[in-house]
Amino acid sequence: MSENKVQTITGKAIAIHGNDIDTDRIIPARFLKALSFAELGQYPFNDERFDENGKPKDHPFNRASSEGAKLIFANSNFGCGSSREHAPQSLGRWGISGLVAVSFGEIFAGNCEMLGMPAAMATPEDIATLQETSDRNPLAEFTMDLNQMTVSCASESVSVPITIAEGRRMSLINGHWDSTGTLVANLDKAKSVYESLPYTSGYK
Amino acid sequence: MARNTLYNKVWDAHVVTQLPTGQFQLFIGLHLTHEVTTPQAFDMLKERNLDVAYRDRTVATVDHIIPTDNMARPYADPEAENMMAALEKNTRDFNVKFLNFDSGRQGIVHVIGPELGMVHPGMTVACGDSHTATHGAFGSIAFGIGTSQVGNVLASQCLSVDPLKVRRIEIDGELGPGVEPKDVTLYIIRQLGVQGGVGYAYEYAGKVFDDMTMEGRMTVCNMAIEGGARVGYCNPDQTTYDYLKGREYAPGDDVWDKAVEHWQSMASGPDAEYDDVVKFNGADIPPMVTWGVTPGQSVGVDEGLPDPSSFEGADSATAELAYKHMQFVPGQQMGSVNIDVAFIGSCTNGRLSDLRSAAEIARGKQVSDGVQAIVVPGSQQVKKQAEEEGLDKIFTEAGFEWRNAGCSMCLGMNTDKLVGDQISASTSNRNFVGRQGSPTGRTLLMSPAMVAAAAVTGKVTDVRDL
Structure with missing residues (x-):
């Protein structure tokens, strides 16, 4: 599974400003009616990027300089609200590979992990530094490093520490984030738990 | 670190193993599924040649996309029709119980699970929907999950999770006239913030909750996620047992006393310790907007x-x-x-x-x-x-x-x-x-x-x- 290892991500970054950016904003519910995630890369922040007639508005995701960006720098509680995996799917399929924020909605962060997208945290001050740097120089390349636990930008002489739950970090850097195989491998152990639970046998 | 709370007891009873990453594999006692967050999960099972591990712990219904006025098939919205058809096919192909219209038991997934008596105290529940904490009203630990995790639960009946901290939210006193459980939950979110619960399970306790009906407790637990808490619950009590008694999937008379004894044993003990405790007075809560x-x-x-x-x-x-x-x-x-x-x-x-x-x-x-x-x-x-x-x-x-x-x-x-x-x-x-x-x-x-x-x-x- 070495091809699944997520250790460093290097690329341009997009600053998304504001607290409590919910998953309805990231991907409105009408896009959840697709039976596949395949097309979702067209739609992140759709209703903030386009007006009712489909005319583009000023939004970080619409700027030419954002093309090919791999990182998002956000404030607190990013991805709060709905459990829709469609939110990180749409960001990922657009091209985002990693996120750094003051904090994340918990289900969103779990969904990111399932997709091998690190959702790491930094202090409000360090997030402000990262956002200011990428706003000022949208073409600057940043590196998110899960071994060093930093996000840095050599050309701007910026480097800040990041945190991520150790279990999540381990699953990413070792390429074990696709947990289905691991869980299925323990089905025998799961069966003993199943058999030990009073409700599975009707409390007999 | 919290100890001897309902959360801790349910966790201990359901841990399968600690994974190499340090996370825990947790057994899920009830998996509720619906049309919107499952199609890609069933596709994943097919791609990897996996089957549903525990059909007896899995149930499906349809709620998000269906029209509630003209329900004639095919639906006017072709995307809704496709979603419904996919759920029909997937539940048929994988032999998963589907509570469709003909069953007379269709409804919003968080309404039908409780009303059918499927959710019991001391259970773990998961559903591809953030409002899954609703089921915590019964003293279950219920997780809202994304579609890849739905795939995990289908394939293994398990989730990979990190433990949460536990915050007890104690509201004593009496609610004033015109004040409903919705006002209580909006009040809590206003006081603690929409991010206040990140990393926590919320235990709702005190006289206001002791006096509250099961449906009221469901309203409060439902919105735990709006306060940032993925999990919210009330300890089971006589109100819980009275609600469950006689429901379709509740234990029958022959095992009832044994079931209640087990349920009582799962409640937070008098010596329970919490990571945090906050207290409010019910009399301070107005109708909210x-x-x-x-x-x-x-x-x-x-x-x-x-x-x-x-x-x-x-x-x-x-x-x-x-x-x-x-x-x-x-x-x-x-x-x-x-x-x-x-x-x-x-x-x-x-x-x-x-x-x-x-x-x-x-x-x-x-x-x-x-x-x-x-x-x-x-x-x-x-x-x-x-x-x-x-x-x-x-x-x-x-x-x-x-x-x-x-x-x-x-x-x-x-x-x-x-x-x-x-x-x-x-x-x-x-x-x-x-x-x-x-x-x-x-x-x-x-x-x-x-x-x-x-x-x-x-x-x-x-x-x-x-």
């Missing part, structure tokens, strides 16, 4: 709207964004706000007691001119019971539309959507920008009685004045 674009941006109905500068840091910017979207101004009274739409329903407030409370206000009155008012029961069974009591007549005579069961205008995935910048008084759970189907639509969250009051007066109204 949201004014902004997060469920934490709320006020008591008779309070003026706050100054954005009264919020700290980035929350001040969020408040300014909210004012811009909502077209409200600081200092304004919510009582001056006219509404266009009234929506009664959802997994938060689509149960029989919610409909009774709204009908009590609507009885003998008329929906205000220019207001569209719809009532969407949470399930086929709720609908049937409401009709047996004549609630449908009270609503229709007052000018409300009486619908079939589904999620409907809570999230605008069916044909019920706000138009333009319409204002909706809604019993649902989210006032996010665009939530009710129009990018410029505006949502005011409130209790069923408050929404009914707004429907008949045409504006936000203090239900205590009616």
